[in-house]
Amino acid sequence: MRYEAPETLDAAVALLAGADGETRLLAGGTDLLVQLRAEMIEPALVVDVKRIPELCAIAAEDGGFRIGAAVTGAELGEHAALKAAWPGVVEAAELIGSTQIQGRATLGGNLCNASPAADSVPALIAAGATASIAGPHGRRQAPVEEIVTGPGETSLAKGEIVVSFLLPARPPHSSDAYLRFIPRTEMDIAVVGVGISLTLDESGTCGAARVVLGAVAERVLLVPEAAEALIGTAVDEAALARLGEAASAACRPIDDKRGTKEYRIKVAAVLARRAAQIALERARRN
C-alpha cells in the first residue's frame, strides 16, 4: 500500500486517475482503517485528502454554507451559525460514534462509505444539499441523493472526489431535524433514521418539505410522497398521520440483527412523525 497526502485537488485527482489497482480516499479514516485491518480491502494507493484546504473548511456561501467533505463532526458541532441554520444536519453528524470518532469522522466519508444506515446522509438529503465533485474532467455538481447507489456502491467515476457540500440559504420559518432509533442510548447503528426539513409560510402552513429515510432500504430514500403529506397543511395530527403512513409505505427493509422488516416499517412512521414535530417547533422559532 502506498500513502499520499497531496495538498491540491488537482494533485489528488491525478493520483487517483493515474493509479493502477484499487484506490481509497482517506478522510477521517473511521471506516477505512477498520476495513484495512479486517482485510476487507487491500488498496494499492490511499490518498489522504485532509491536506487539501477546500475539503477542510466551513464557509458562508450564497446565504447558505459550504462544508468541506473532510470537516469533522466535532468541527460541525462547534460552528454556532451552521448549527442555528441547520440543526438537523449537525445533530445527525454528531450522532456518529463516540467523542473520539467525532474528532475524525467526516460528512464526505459518511456519504462515500455508502452505508444504508449512515446517519448524516438522510439529514444532508433532507437539507437539499448539493455535492461538489472534482474529477479528471473537471467539476460537477450533484444532489447528494444521487451519490450512493447501494451498500458500498456510489455513482462516482474513477478519479472523482467529493469536495464539499452546499447547504442552501434558508427562507424564514425553516428548520430541520434528524432522529434515529437505536436500542441503546449511544454508540450504535441506526435501525431506522429519519431526516426532515421544512419551511412554513407566515400563516404557519407548510410550504416546502423534504422527508428522507435511512436504514430501511439498500440506500437512503428521499420520499416525496411523505413530504406531500405535510405540504399545504399546518403539520397537524391528520398530516402527521399521513406522513407516517407514507414513510412506512416507502420502506423496503431487510431483516437483520438490529430489527425485523415489520419493526423497521412501523418505527419509520413513528420517527417520521416525531422528527416532523421537532422540525416544526424549530421552524416556528425562526
Add this chain to the structure above:
Amino acid sequence: MAKVHVATTINGDAVEFLCEADETLLDVLRDELHLTGSKEGCGSGDCGACSVMLDGRLVCACLVLGAELGGRAVETIENMADGEVLHPLQRKFLEHAALQCGVCTPGILVAAKALLDKNPEPSETEVRYWLAGNLCRCTGYDKIVRAVLDAAGEMRGELTHAE
C-alpha cells in the same frame, strides 16, 4: 514498498520515524517509539483504550495512520503527569479506586482530561456521554465518573470530601 518518513511532534518533542504506509499511530507509538501507555483493546475504534490527542482533538490512535502525522502534534498519556507529580485526574482515579485491570485507564484519563480542558464543570450526564467511547469491563463506570467529577471540582479549586 519504501517506508514513509515522518517528522512530527509527540508530547512536545520533535520526533522522526519510519513506518509502513498501513501502520497505525498506535503501532508507531507502541512499537517504534516505545510509548506503551496507549493500549490496544479492539483495534477498531470501539473501546477507546488507545485515546490520544491529535492536534488538540481526542481520537483513537488505532484509527489514525502513522503516515498522517507529518507536521501534526500528538499528546499521549505519557505527557499527563508532571514528572513524578500526578495529574489530579490520575490521583483521583487512585483515591476512588476507579480502575481494576487498568487496560482502559490511560485512554479514559486522556479522554477525561480532554473533557475538563473544554468544560471544567461537566454534569454527571456530560461525563457519561463524553466517555461513552471508552469501554471498561471491570469497574461498572461509577467510580470512574465519581473520580472525574471529583477531579473537576478540585481543579476548579473547590474543597472536596477528601480534604
